[in-house]
Amino acid sequence: MHIDLRRLGLAGGLVAGSLSAAQAQQPATFPRNGVYDQRPGVYAFTHATIFTDYKTRLQDATLLIRDGKVEAVGPNVKIPAGAVVQDLKGRFIYPGFVDLYASYGVPEVKAPERQGRRAGPQMESTKAGAYDWNQAVHPEVNAAELFRVNADQADVYRRLGFGAVLTHQPDGIARGTAALVSLNTTRRESEVLLQDRAAATFSFDKGSSTQDYPSSLMGSIALLRQSYLDADWNQRNPTREQNLSLRALNQQRGLPAIFEVRDKLSALRADKLGDEFGVQYIIKSRGDEYQRVNDLKATKAPLILTLNFPDAYQVDDVYDAARVSLQELKHWEMAPANAALLAKAGVPFAFSAADLKDKKKFLPNLRKAVQYGLSEEQALQALTATPAALVNVQDRVGALRPGMEANFLVCSGRLLADDNVLLDNWVQGERYQLSTIPADYRGVYSLQVGSQPEMKLLLAGKPESPELKIAKAPGDTVKGSLSVNGELATLVFNPSPKTKGSGAIRLSGYYTAEGRTFQGDGQLPDATNVKWSARRLEEASRAARRDSVKAPVPPQLGQVQYPFVAYGRTEVPTQQTVLIKNTTVWTSEAAGKLENTDVLLQNGKITKIGRNLSVPSGGRSIDGTGKHLTPGIIDEHSHIAIAEGVNEGTQSVTSEVRISDVVDPEDVDVYRDLAGGVVAAQLLHGSANPIGGQSALIKLRWGMTPEQMKIAGAPGFIKFALGENVKQSNWGEANVVRFPQTRMGTEQVFVDAFTRAKEYEQEWKAWNKLSKAKQKKGEAPRRDLELEALVEILNRQRFITCHSYVQSEINMLMGVSDRMGFPVNTFTHILEGYKVADKMKQRNINASTFSDWWAYKNEVRDAIPYNAGIMHDVGLNVALNSDDAEMSRRLNQEAAKMVKYSHLSEEEALKMVTINPAKMLHLDRNMGSIREGKDADVVLWTDNPLSVYARAERTFVDGREMFSLENDQQLRQQMQQERLRIVQKMLEAKKGGAATQLPTAKPTKHYHCDTLGEEKELDQ
Template identity: 50%
Template sequence: MIKQIFIACLCFVVFSSNAQETFQVNGVKDDRTNLHAFTNATLHVDYQTTMENAILVIKDNKVIALGTDIAVPQGAIVHDLSGKHIYPSFIELSSDIGLPKQKSERARAPQLDPKTSGAFNANDAIKAYFNAVDEYSISKSDAEKLRKAGFGAALSHSKDGLVRGTGVFVALREDAENKVILKERVSSHFSFDKGSSTQDNPSSLMGAIALIKQTYFDADWYTNQDEMVDLSLQAFNDNKGLPQFFDAGVDKLYLLRADRLGDEMGIQYIIKGAGDEYQRLNEIKKTNAKLIVPVNFPDAYDVEDPLDALNVNLEDMKHWELAPYNLKRLADAGIDFTVTSDGLKDAAKLAEMMEKAIEAGLSEELALKALTYTPAKLISMEKSIGSLKNGMIANFIITDGSPFRKKTKIYENWVQGHQHSYVDLIKKDLSGNYQLTLAGKNYDLQVSGEPDKPEFKVVLNDSTKIDVKSNVAKELISMSFKLDTAKEATGKIRLSGWLTEKGMSGNAELPDGNWVKWTASRTGDVEAKEGEKEKKEENEEKNADEAGSLLYPFVAHGKATKPTSETILIKNATVWTNEADGVLENTDVLLQNGKISQIGKNLSASGAKEIDGTGKHLTAGIIDEHSHIAISRGVNEGSEAVTSEVNIEDVVDSEDVNIYRQLSGGVTTSHLLHGSANPIGGRSAIIKLKWGYSPEEMKVSWADKYIKFALGENVKQSNWGEQNTVRFPQTRMGVEQVFIDAFTRAREYEKEWNTYNSLSKKEKANAVAPRRNIELETLVEILNEERFISCHSYVQSEINMLMHVAEKFDFRINTFTHILEGYKLADKMKEQGIGGSTFADWWAYKFEVNDAIPYNAALMHGEGVVTAINSDDAEMGRRLNQEAGKTIKYGGVEEEEALKMVTLNPARLLHLDERLGSIKKGKDADVVLWSDHPLSIYAKAEKTIIEGAIFYDIEQEAQGMKDIQAERARLIAKMQGEKKNGKKTQEAKPKSQIIYHCETEIENYSSLK
């Protein structure tokens, strides 16, 4: 005992005296060597090497020897770790420990310019100049939390901004900052969240992506220019040689977006995910990215109340069940990853989460690798940390077993050779049943709980247990209790004594003041009652069923497998060809290899799936020329008047349930447009509604490129409130000037690049290339007919104005969308070859549509304008066939021409008509089989087929709803079992979805999925 106290005191003297060499010592300097030998341990050298009965020797902050047959150095402090394990301490790569927290205060009025003063970037979200090492200050409480969870080092970086500057790698001990910093500039960091910046731009996810892209181009240009100083761009270039980290921790689609951005910029990011990577595993594997994966597995939902259960969507239920399998599936796919505690409310929950992952199949070796070797390798520190080899930093934990078990105790965490104790290494586990002999009587004494917090009870009978107040300190023990059932007991019995090999003994004072001897001999382990044990096993068995299957996409109505192209023969249908053949009765159509292969009667094909079309109608798939479904975090980048740099293609949301809903209405292709918040908005995306496929697989890669322009009330912010009077333009005259200014700048930009590109190779070597500008590049594409305009429009005067601007700069407007006054100038549209995409019968919903009439589509069509009916609305997109039918009522449009307004005509407006919009041999097999006349309100889309794959089948819909109900019931029962077993649950809260329209403007996009 005295020896142990001496060693503890000696350790304290050594540790407290290990001050920095350059600091003045206040007192007597202690130069004794910090030399320790840890013997008889199970030593886990790294994730794949274990030594039994090994010795680990450290000196100061390094490992100097290890093995099973080495000698303990003379003068070393010896720690006997019999029955204990030594593991390398964990490494955290996603932390902001020791850095100031940024507060974001949203501006009440628009803020167009940055607030940061000095020679910095024009956007406050670009913080490449931030170096964490300059701001790092030891946070004792945060470091302690991480150490208790097993961490010994952390990469700390700012979590503020799109470009976040550099990270610092630190040891998690309490000393002067210049002793704990292991590497001062170890990484460069990015995210999609603009953080504390109150500047308007960016106001959307696509705006954030565009700004990061532009920053890359600006940084490249900055290297060779001498016109200006931008400390942000200078730092951006200085940081390019560091490992590049991207925080995409919202969901798996954000991870894919981060990698796509990196591919465009020639960067392979190390990407922090969201823990749901298993949902898009194949796509994520193709990124070749190294991942940082959180393990904040969700608690079960409290679904005892059936109405509360309705608040939880199927996606969240299934993620609760499958999240622990994420690491195992990543490992099986051969994807390198490291684990982070980031996202856990308490880092101490790490062991519990990792235990769940291991129970789901992850090996302990890979778990250790993901927390030690891999994070060290990602920052090129694997030769210094992450393992316990000669010369490496002495960062290790001492445990009583695997650190990936909830009940495992971390006794000590040694960081840079400095000891941090949490559980007494020599604390004896007293749990068990004892026979307590006291004053000639025997009692049953039961000890349970953890070694550092034992719980004592005197058991009188099966129903009566008396709590015992106890204190165990080193080898000494004291207890006190009152035997309420004993007649002679008028006060407490107080025992004092010591621990022995077989139990405990000592002296006791009885309530009457007499002293007697007492002993407590161990008789066996504490066991649960048979009934309780059986009940527990029954509940565990009930909850041990296999996890449910994946869905593509991972939401309700997702499928267990992605639809694939088949050979399909549709027999005896009424076929609306949209071609010269018109409507063909009792006709067969063969779909083969994703194309329309044959059209005729009495067709046959070996191995084809035959569908009886008798009494049914077959049309080309519906094409929505103006849609806002399937877009993530903002349909408008309304922060500036011209935002042609942003791109809807960057934010396609393949999980949006509106895709499936519109498939049920026969839609096969959608043109996803930017909103109408500014005169020149963002670039658009054309997708096929391939439900279950990834965003990249949905995009029509061969399609021409488009962009959204807008006119009217929205762009001049007339209905945005009193605060929005800052951004130009504020009048319709100003809108015209925006167009003229933008295209004038674009012409100058093109001229500048043409001049540079005309230089010889030698001349270019002595010249500075122009600054690449995505905004102006896009406008040049319009001028050169490489990108086409779809313009939000209402009022005749403004439509005329934009036509004049187009004439002035020699380009053509492709489509006026909405165009509710199109009937007033259809002749001019026809003359200039401009199409119209309109509503069937919307009018009078705001001032500038007061002159709208339901005959608009018919009148434009009658004048020879290519006319389409669009939705602009997720719900209307489900019934575009009926919207087209309204043109028969309002204007007497012929049936075939009415159908073309949602099939062939939008295909022509989007330049897709060579492959889409009609049923013709060789075109894409995008068709819909209707139960009735396709323009009838009674018609249902029975099968919606894209490129020969059935993406919606009404016959399977009823069974699909039953499957959803059954899966929900299974998961609800499983979550109820969790609650019954005493597991923590979370409140069942409903989630809402924002349905975008042209005018939807979101100020704080970073808080939205």
């Protein structure tokens, strides 16, 4: 026997808590208090359009579910006796959505409040138990153990169409395991838990941890890298240390791994880290992936996309508009196209409601993504099949096949149609009513008001709030209002709104569904009572409806530029064949200065130098008459292009951290340096600790990725530091915990670190000498990235650049290097270098200094502007550096000061920013001078490069013209035009009712040696 819902009066809406609650089953292992009421829970949904998965559509089909599972689906399903039947003719059924990034039902973790500035640093973990040394690493956290059903939170997700979510505790770097749970709230946790330990979760954010380390992005990356190595060691040597965190990390190796990042560049960083350990992360991103589509595609990482599109900025005020960056303007315009661009490139992704403060925006933003080019099939795939497959639960959710969870949506129409209404969300066979279908009055009507001429009435828009327009004659249309309360309707409109003194016609009556007619009584502006009626014109209504369902034209968007900031280009400049003719060439070689000379750049190299050279076929000629060509400037000490922290000053030795992990190719200072003739730089860790992090040597390849900016095959460098910063003299009275606190302690840090490094090296040498048979029986040493970097220094594979000021400390480090057997490559700053130049000469140590900085702290009270010249005269290799984003683009003028203070020749002065730093960085084989065979890194100046009037007219890096005055003007014009175009678009969006936000100023952050974190800065 079939049970028809209509006969039971339930066709309008069966809700959880009525029939569903009555038949809810207890888990099999739970005792029952009272009589057993075991009902079969069989439902048949007939005559529906059913999507069994994102691409399979069945017309006039039946879905049969039993006990919360799909039993059958298709056009010819036999309905068993006792089934509850619901006729869904004209309705659509879709698989329930799956969200892979939620914290549903899991308690939020909040960082405990620190006791103000007097609390001091927390060097060690305060978490009790046999866990990891760092509080931010807690892979042992299991969301399934923390999860509790939460009706309010579940309701929010269900109203968006979700039937299951992957929930976890979003806190820390190694966050633990996530659990897949259904959004059924009538069952116990043990029944809604679909998959325990469904995925491992990670991020670069240490979250609630109050432990100081890590304090930077590079520190977070280093910590996770070392944690993976420690987990490997722990697995090989289980008796050495019972570490529950490392054990948990090992147990997660076979699980899908989800990594949350802040932006597309950190997505690349996370993937690179995963590649080191054979982990293919699923990247939970932030919506800017379209800016690096091809690079992200190359990672082969699936993405979890949010639909958190930025609101338009309030740009009515020209001053407010000026505060909005070009990047923000373009992101507002292009963010909705993110999914479409990724889909076009073939990048797999799933959608999530994460990051939306107002979750109600999810479906409207999903429709917006479709409007911007994503197909409905791709959207449905990203909501169902893809998330299910990414966590290996495609046999349970994400589709409607026999045996799968009965998670599905009942819709009034096509899922992403503007007028679609989500009616019911069935989760594990339990019905949750979301809404009812509003009466649909939309259409074209013939309106007759009393004896007035017939008018056309148009009702359009959404069913629940249709817009009213009255057409008295072609081209003569006025707006009105319609309100319906039950069967009663009221229409109000002014037939002559532009006529002074005209009034509104008010019509009241009722709607007859059978005849699709409004009728009743009304009153004209002159108080004349009239009868009125509005009869629906079916053919005209159908025609209007056909027009309304036409696919909207995707919005016209600007182009992605590289990098996606000011001065970005739609394409990165390519290598060219360029002949620079008849110019003065400063070679920085023994050849000196060559007048009226030609230089040919080809395939990224300097191929010919001479006179009367010819332009090869397809090449380009530049007239250098009256101009000067120099090698590109190299900044030996820079802190530009570093993301999220230049110092990991939380421990006295952090040689495991790497600036190369956090190169930021979108720092506008890269472009500004190019405008100053700079072609390469050493990106140094700061000076917050005696042994800091590893350097990155980059070329200023503006527009390229972080990896492409690094100089291939460059030697390794590392930052050491002496003086006030490392002993925390200026850090405040709370910072008296971290060793060292004195200059004597600083010396001991070096001795201790290299003593440990030597022991570490010997331990590995002894291990490597063992036979393979003995190695299998023994315990391999633990890899320690901190000590490995120091071993590289001992073996001349990594070179020291040491922050220094005072003679006594410089002598101290030279003494330690002699005793411990490691070389110092460069003393940087070294403002008292003139006092120890002879000793540095004996050890072949380079000097990289300022031209004339003094009196900015106690340590520089003996600084003199003749320092560089004195060291040069002693025979040291001397360079001038910036340590400052502003000074970096004026290093040619810093070099010019050496002519004044030290009486150097102009050529020797220029060498201090070209070939000398190249020698310091062991790059002089390919860079630093103009010689055939070297890299085509050259600058064409408008005047003598040491003149204050000289401007870098063209800067070439690897034969690419990365900057020119001419192109700079074009970029400025293009930027201005692009700004104005998008501002006008924003004004139109606001006029159309779009949400807006106030602009906020975001000042550029410039790092120096002593910058801590993103905000706090010490004295230089």
